[in-house]
Amino acid sequence: xxxxxxxxxxxxxxxxxxxxxxxxxxxxxxxxxxxxxxxxxxxxxxxxxxxxxxxxxxxxxxxxxxxxxxxxxxxxxxxxxxxxxxxxxxxxxxxxxxxxxxxxxxxxxxxxxxxxxxxxxxxxxxxxxxxxxxxxxxxxxxxxxxxxxxxxxxxxxxxxxxxxxxxxxxxxxxxxxxxxxxxxxxxxxxxxxxxxxxxxxxxxxxxxxxxxxxxxxxxxxxxxxx
Amino acid sequence: xxxxxxxxxxxxxxxxxxxxxxxxxxxxxxxxxxxxxxxxxxxxxxxxxxxxxxxxxxxxxxxxxxxxxxxxxxxxxxxxxxxxxxxxxxxxxxxxxxxxxxxxxxxxxxxxxxxxxxxxxxxxxxxxxxxxxxxxxxxxxxxxxxxxxxxxxxxxxxxxxxxxxxxxxxxxxxxxxxxxxxxxxxxxxxxxxxxxxxxxxxxxxxxxxxxxxxxxxxxxxxxxxx
DNA sequence: TTCATACTTCGATGGTAGTCGAAGCATTGA
DNA sequence: TCAATGCTTCGACTACCATCGAAGTATGAA
Numbered sequence: 302x303x304x305x306x307x308x309x310x311x312x313x314x315x316x317x318x319x320x321x322x323x324x325x326x327x328x329x330x331x332x333x334x335x336x337x338x339x340x341x342x343x344x345x346x347x348x349x350x351x352x353x354x355x356x357x358x359x360x361x362x363x364x365x366x367x368x369x370x371x372x373x374x375x376x377x378x379x380x381x382x383x384x385x386x387x388x389x390x391x392x393x394x395x396x397x398x399x400x401x402x403x404x405x406x407x408x409x410x411x412x413x414x415x416x417x418x419x420x421x422x423x424x425x426x427x428x429x430x431x432x433x434x435x436x437x438x439x440x441x442x443x444x445x446x447x448x449x450x451x452x453x454x455x456x457x458x459x460x461x462x463x464x465x466x467x468x469x470x471x472x473x474x475x476x477x478x479x480x481x482x483x484x485x486x487x488x489x490x491x492x493x494x495x496x497x498x499x500x501x502x503x504x505x506x507x508x509x510x511x512x513x514x515x516x517x518x519x520x521x522x523x524x525x526x527x
Numbered sequence: 528x529x530x531x532x533x534x535x536x537x538x539x540x541x542x543x544x545x546x547x548x549x550x551x552x553x554x555x556x557x558x559x560x561x562x563x564x565x566x567x568x569x570x571x572x573x574x575x576x577x578x579x580x581x582x583x584x585x586x587x588x589x590x591x592x593x594x595x596x597x598x599x600x601x602x603x604x605x606x607x608x609x610x611x612x613x614x615x616x617x618x619x620x621x622x623x624x625x626x627x628x629x630x631x632x633x634x635x636x637x638x639x640x641x642x643x644x645x646x647x648x649x650x651x652x653x654x655x656x657x658x659x660x661x662x663x664x665x666x667x668x669x670x671x672x673x674x675x676x677x678x679x680x681x682x683x684x685x686x687x688x689x690x691x692x693x694x695x696x697x698x699x700x701x702x703x704x705x706x707x708x709x710x711x712x713x714x715x716x717x718x719x720x721x722x723x724x725x726x727x728x729x730x731x732x733x734x735x736x737x738x739x740x741x742x743x744x745x746x747x748x749x750x751x752x753x
Numbered sequence: 754t755t756c757a758t759a760c761t762t763c764g765a766t767g768g769t770a771g772t773c774g775a776a777g778c779a780t781t782g783a
Numbered sequence: 784t785c786a787a788t789g790c791t792t793c794g795a796c797t798a799c800c801a802t803c804g805a806a807g808t809a810t811g812a813a
Contacts, residue, residue: 305551305634305735306617306703308610312541317801321535335760348802350761360620369759369810383616384534390609391532394586408531431666438664440657441699441708473667477532482667509531543771561790574772576791595780595789 314359315387319344320352324361324375324384329509330413332365332372341507378485381415382474389477407510409478411502417489418496418511419476422521426492427473427484429525436471436484443471445488456524458491496521540585541613545570546578550587550601554610555735556639558591558598567733604711607641608700615703633736635704637728643715644722644737645702648747652718653699653710655751662697662710669697671714682750684717722747 315321319342326341327333333341339349353373356362363376375381411422418426430436435449445453450460463470466487474485484492496502501517504510513521541547545568552567553559559567565575579599582588589602601607637648644652656662661675671679676686689696692713700711710718722728727743730736739747 306614307547308541308551308613308617309544309547311613311617311620312538312547313543315534315538316542317539318535319801321533321538325531325534344801345803346760347762347804351801354761366810371760379616379619383613386612387534387537387609388532390605391534391537393605394537428666438666440654440664441701475667545771570771571773572790573774573792577771580791592780597790 310359311361311383314356314361315384317352318342319348320356323349323352323356325509327362327373327375328381328384328413328415329504330416331504332374334370334372338373375415378415378468378472382472382485385414385419385477386475389475389480392477393480407505407512408508411511411513412509413493413504413511414474414476414483414485414509416493417474417483417485418493419474419483420478420511422511422513423483424476424479424481425527426521426525427482429527430484441473442469443473443484443486445470453488453491456492456495458488458495463487463491536585537587537609540582540587541610543578544568545574546582549575549578549582550610551735553588553599553601554607554639554641555730556642557730558600560596560598564599601641604641604694604698608698608711611640611645611703612701615701615706618703619706633731633738634734637737637739638735639719639730639737640700640702640709640711640735642719643700643709643711644719645700645709646704646737648737648739649709650702650705650707651753652747652751653708655753656710667699668695669699669710669712671696679714679717682718682721684714684721689713689717 315324322342323338326338335349335353336346338353339346342349342352344352353362353364357364357373361376361380362373364371364373375384409420411418411420413419414423417423427436430449431438433448433452435446435452437444437446454460469486470488471484472486472489473482474489475481476483483489496517497504499517499520500514501520502511502513505512541550548568549564552564561575561579562572564579565572568575568578579588579590583590583599587602587606588599590597590599601610635646637644637646639645640649643649653662656675657664659674659678661672661678663670663672671686680686695712696714697710698712698715699708700715701707702709709715722743723730725743725746726740727746728737728739731738
């Protein structure tokens with residue numbers, strides 16, 4: 302009894318519907334204000350504020366003040382990975398909160414997973430990078446090969462700056478809709494940023510879904526062939 | 528808002544300390560009775576019964592009646608993987624319920640993860656199998672090679688019976704103490720059973736820890752060299 | 754300074770969920 | 784048939800927590 306880490310604390314943090322909705326909203330990757338998060342959760346600002354301070358002291362969120370706004374976001378990559386993982390488990394048990402609606406296919410196709418690309422397109426991207434031997438699988442974790450370094454530099458991503466940070470460049474993240482891994486880590490983030498900066502893909506408002514333009518679809522397929 | 532699977536439901540199930548303690552106890556791999564689980568959680572039988580029915584209807588547990596006993600266990604492999612994963616996250620946040628006690632090193636060295644071997648030894652076993660090319664890493668999932676089939680048959684594990692079940696033979700499970708994967712799936716279970724049947728290792732009572740005998744240590748090191 | 758916006762803190766309320774005692778049901782053994 | 788064990792169900796209590804109104808604090812704009 303009382304062995305190992307305390308999962309009850311995390312469970313209780315996630316267990317409240319209002320908090321779960323806020324965390325889900327923050328999986329969209331944008332930093333959000335208490336007012337916005339209150340809207341997502343369907344509660345008043347006061348209640349949201351109370352929840353947010355709990356999530357923050359629990360280590361799941363961080364905030365930064367900017368003028369008279371406070372922006373909350375997921376504290377670390379690990380938080381996003383854990384949430385995506387939990388969603389995968391919930392989905393495997395058939396715990397869906399809604400009848401699969403019109404948004405659902407869009408989410409399964411491509412969505413933001415905190416700061417990187419997920420869904421069918423996310424999985425395809427990682428698969429393609431592995432097939433092209435630009436990313437190497439060694440045991441658990443992923444590593445960028447020499448060919449991969451050259452490749453991402455050619456795409457305009459600065460490898461040196463990726464390497465500077467303490468975050469892993471490549472890591473796997475279990476996709477809840479595909480039940481396979483997609484690419485997370487600082488490279489995953491950089492690639493999503495690239496897709497958006499190039500105008501190939503756009504974030505939907507108030508949703509984790511990502512919409513590709515026609516030319517974006519084409520460019521993506523060329524960059525990451527099946 | 529209200530996108531994706533319902534993580535709040537699972538969170539609330541895990542979020543209660545009594546339930547979390549029961550789930551942790553069941554990670555020991557043995558099927559336990561309500562009376563035993565009540566003891567682990569430090570509550571009365573009535574309360575435990577109420578919790579257990581919630582966990583069962585939530586899909587986390589199954590029960591089977593045997594005479595006048597009811598044996599509860601984790602419903603599926605996925606439940607164990609999810610819990611181990613959550614523990615890993617909790618540990619990474621430093622959420623430990625106790626000062627690392629004398630039991631802690633034993634747990635980190637070798638423990639039961641629901642039905643397979645975890646901890647340092649679990650990770651080493653998988654590493655060794657991969658190095659020997661008896662297990663192959665393809666993208667996300669693991670696969671037994673031809674050499675691996677021959678190997679496990681030689682150990683006395685019937686490959687055909689493993690294959691019959693719908694469960695995956697090999698799968699990864701993220702180890703919370705090592706932060707790397709060990710081997711789960713039906714083969715992971717069979718290998719743990721083997722270690723115990725051969726008398727090389729023993730389950731501690733009321734703990735997830737596994738204690739190796741001296742000869743067991745030696746045999747393990749020979750079977751799975753670094 | 755004054756007002757407005759954004760957010761937090763305080764305080765009160767209400768609901769819910771965990772808890773246990775007591776009673777009821779089922780199985781086993783004598 | 785009777786008693787004992789294992790467990791569930793019922794009912795009541797309690798404590799906690801989410802919730803929101805009201806008041807307080809901080810930042811920015813006018």
